[in-house]
Amino acid sequence: MSYGFWGKILRVDLSRGTIASESPPEEFYRTYYGGRGLIAYYLLTEVGPDVDAFSPDNKLIVAPGVLTGAPFAGAGRNSYGGISPLTGGYGEGEGGGFFGAELKRAGVDAIVFEGISPVPVYLYVRDGEAELRDASHLWGKTTGEVEDLLQEELGDKRIRVGQCGIAGENLVRISAVCNDLSHYAGRAGLGAVMGSKKLKAVVARGTMQVPVADQDELRGLARWMVEHWPEGHQGMHDNGTANGLMSLHTSGGLPTRNFQQGHFEGAEKISGQTMTSTILIDRDSCFACPIRCKRVVKTGPPHNVNPRYGGPEYETLGSLGSCCGIDDLEAIAKGNELCNAYGLDTIGTGVSIAFAMECFERGILTTEDTDGIDLRFGNAAAMVQMIEKIARRDGFGDLLAEGSYRAANKIGKGAERYAIHVKGQEVPMHEPRLKHALGVGYGLSPTGADHCHNIHDTAYEKGVGSAAGWGVLEPLPKDYLGPEKVRLLRYNTLIKGAFNCMVICQFVGWELRQLTGLVHAVTGWNHSHYELMKVGERVLNLTRILNLRRGFRAGDDRLTERFYEPFKDGPLAGVGVDREAWAKAKTTYYRMMGWTDEGVPTPEKLHELGIGWAVDYLPGDVLKETAGS
Amino acid sequence: MSSGSSKAPGARVRIRLFGELARFSGGRGYEFDWPLSEGQTTAGLLSEIGIPDSEVWMVAINGTRVETGARPRPGDEVMVFSPVGGG
Numbered sequence: 001m002s003y004g005f006w007g008k009i010l011r012v013d014l015s016r017g018t019i020a021s022e023s024p025p026e027e028f029y030r031t032y033y034g035g036r037g038l039i040a041y042y043l044l045t046e047v048g049p050d051v052d053a054f055s056p057d058n059k060l061i062v063a064p065g066v067l068t069g070a071p072f073a074g075a076g077r078n079s080y081g082g083i084s085p086l087t088g089g090y091g092e093g094e095g096g097g098f099f100g101a102e103l104k105r106a107g108v109d110a111i112v113f114e115g116i117s118p119v120p121v122y123l124y125v126r127d128g129e130a131e132l133r134d135a136s137h138l139w140g141k142t143t144g145e146v147e148d149l150l151q152e153e154l155g156d157k158r159i160r161v162g163q164c165g166i167a168g169e170n171l172v173r174i175s176a177v178c179n180d181l182s183h184y185a186g187r188a189g190l191g192a193v194m195g196s197k198k199l200k201a202v203v204a205r206g207t208m209q210v211p212v213a214d215q216d217e218l219r220g221l222a223r224w225m226v227e228h229w230p231e232g233h234q235g236m237h238d239n240g241t242a243n244g245l246m247s248l249h250t251s252g253g254l255p256t257r258n259f260q261q262g263h264f265e266g267a268e269k270i271s272g273q274t275m276t277s278t279i280l281i282d283r284d285s286c287f288a289c290p291i292r293c294k295r296v297v298k299t300g301p302p303h304n305v306n307p308r309y310g311g312p313e314y315e316t317l318g319s320l321g322s323c324c325g326i327d328d329l330e331a332i333a334k335g336n337e338l339c340n341a342y343g344l345d346t347i348g349t350g351v352s353i354a355f356a357m358e359c360f361e362r363g364i365l366t367t368e369d370t371d372g373i374d375l376r377f378g379n380a381a382a383m384v385q386m387i388e389k390i391a392r393r394d395g396f397g398d399l400l401a402e403g404s405y406r407a408a409n410k411i412g413k414g415a416e417r418y419a420i421h422v423k424g425q426e427v428p429m430h431e432p433r434l435k436h437a438l439g440v441g442y443g444l445s446p447t448g449a450d451h452c453h454n455i456h457d458t459a460y461e462k463g464v465g466s467a468a469g470w471g472v473l474e475p476l477p478k479d480y481l482g483p484e485k486v487r488l489l490r491y492n493t494l495i496k497g498a499f500n501c502m503v504i505c506q507f508v509g510w511e512l513r514q515l516t517g518l519v520h521a522v523t524g525w526n527h528s529h530y531e532l533m534k535v536g537e538r539v540l541n542l543t544r545i546l547n548l549r550r551g552f553r554a555g556d557d558r559l560t561e562r563f564y565e566p567f568k569d570g571p572l573a574g575v576g577v578d579r580e581a582w583a584k585a586k587t588t589y590y591r592m593m594g595w596t597d598e599g600v601p602t603p604e605k606l607h608e609l610g611i612g613w614a615v616d617y618l619p620g621d622v623l624k625e626t627a628g629s
Numbered sequence: 630m631s632s633g634s635s636k637a638p639g640a641r642v643r644i645r646l647f648g649e650l651a652r653f654s655g656g657r658g659y660e661f662d663w664p665l666s667e668g669q670t671t672a673g674l675l676s677e678i679g680i681p682d683s684e685v686w687m688v689a690i691n692g693t694r695v696e697t698g699a700r701p702r703p704g705d706e707v708m709v710f711s712p713v714g715g716g
Binding site: 230231232233234235236238243244246247248250251273456458459460461462463571 | 647648649650651652659683685686687689692693694708710711712713714
């Protein structure tokens with residue numbers, strides 16, 4: 001008997017309306033672990049290098065991991081993957097809540113969607129059975145309306161729903177996939193891939209217990225977290241992920257006015273602490289998690305924020321707030337509600353609006369371009385209005401719905417300079433001029449700028465924490481980019497890659513030895529931390545090859561110019577990213593990964609990782625390059 | 630570090646703890662007033678309160694980052710931050 005997975009992967013052909021089931025061997029699960037690993041495998045082996053994100057030949061893969069659904073904190077997540085409409089390369093986002101665990105408990109390890117349905121549909125998965133059902137009546141509805149209608153139609157309040165939202169239907173490239181209304185796989189624009197397939201939702205209902213190899217070991221670990229979480233996460237519980245907003249502002253790393261500044265005079269008004277003392281009415285949780293870091297907020301007029309859509313995370317307070325120069329917490333909460341109701345990534349949306357605001361203030365855009373909207377930094381009403389327009393591709397919103405990179409290219413007139421992105425994906429709310437190796441990680445990330453599979457330098461400046469388990473014993477300055485820091489960056493990308501294969505939460509704070517215990521308890525595998533790091537390394541190589549096949553080269557691993565410009569004021573006045581040190585760090589990372597100086601995995605490295613088959617997917621020109629290295 | 634300092638009568642600072650530091654406040658929560666000895670440094674204040682230096686990433690007085698040897702004045706707001714990771 002296998003533990004941690006069912007041996008059942010659904011393959012849904014939306015063009016034909018058929019559902020098939022595959023049963024990979026245990027070795028497959030142990031190699032890729034689910035989530036990102038599984039998505040990278042399918043996208044690399046089944047989606048050709050010229051397939052567009054909105055082509056029927058693109059795939060949308062919904063993947064929990066081998067730990068998902070087992071009863072412990074952090075095990076409620078799942079990944080969504082496909083070719084990204086933002087980057088044209090590897091796309092993936094992870095979302096929390098309960099949907100991932102419910103899908104796993106419904107007897108499914110993953111679902112591979114292919115083709116395009118002739119009419120809107122949703123997939124209903126219940127205890128091992130799956131059927132495609134008409135979703136015409138759900139098309140054009142908000143995420144909340146869809147959930148209500150599905151609960152009514154299926155006569156079950158306990159269903160869990162993953163859905164694409166109106167933004168996804170409209171192929172908005174900065175759209176998200178929504179789990180349970182208030183949890184989002186925001187990045188990479190996968191809501192639009194889902195919408196392009198006319199797949200409105202995946203509905204899960206599961207009463208099956210994920211098979212666990214050692215219940216006693218798992219219970220012991222789960223109980224430990226229930227008893228000990230306040231020691232390291234009370235602040236997160238009290239104030240949510242925005243617990244650190246004031247810290248970033250004070251240190252000069254809070255993206256402000258489209259990354260022109262790193263400190264915001266209105267920071268106190270939008271901090272996690274202020275949210276707690278003003279509009280917070282409850283705290284929400286994900287599956288089996290005692291920390292409850294999710295916010296539930298409510299306001300009166302004029303915004304009347306609806307609490308069923310949760311409340312803003314740090315990323316949202318930054319992107320819709322300081323990055324747009326907005327200090328109106330209730331307006332930001334409204335923006336969050338609208339993004340959630342329409343299925344928009346709050347980071348991509350906020351940074352795209354901030355881009356347009358800078359263009360407006362510089363005279364590149366005028367009210368003639370913006371449908372009469374006075375799109376200045378600080379105009380909260382304009383921000384809220386733009387979210388509506390982006391989701392519906394209405395007027396000027398149609399341009400920003402393309403994301404800031406494409407919008408800038410269409411606008412021209414030098415607007416490209418103000419689109420803050422990496423590989424076409426908007427930069428999240430962490431400053432490379434504060435966290436310097438994180439900036440290298442932005443450039444190297446297979447999904448474009450991302451903070452979740454990255455290092456946060458500030459966490460290693462005073463102490464090394466769990467990095468001691470990797471043999472890293474000396475703290476390092478946040479602005480240091482030497483090989484010791486690159487080593488730490490590399491280890492972070494490996495472990496976070498593994499997190500995204502298991503698809504468990506990074507915020508819960510499991511120690512390295514506990515992670516090994518969790519994998520052993522759930523799967524029964526004689527497992528080691530070394531193996532876990534190899535899982536992360538494997539997936540970094542697969543996603544690298546996928547992007548190489550799609551035309552990305554080392555020159556695409558770069559930061560937008562803004563980050564090389566020193567801040568003019570604030571705590572980091574005069575600080576910019578050191579171009580030379582950054583480039584050197586990138587090459588050092590390649591070499592530490594066993595890649596060539598052009599960032600190409602060598603055949604030997606792929607064999608070392610047990611994925612020698614992937615050599616066949618290296619494009620001819622780069623394969624030749626590895627032979628010469 | 631604060632030994633030998635005399636306390637100016639009624640002199641106090643406002644302490645604000647961020648991140649995961651409230652657990653070292655002795656049950657005072659995230660914000661509280663604290664008596665200020667004459668010439669006391671921020672490091673001395675944190676020692677008096679019982680916040681381990683290893684847990685402190687950054688200190689600010691009235692919103693501006695300072696070194697741990699900085700000396701707050703009565704009525705100042707002393708902000709103390711633990712290391713920040715992702716968000």
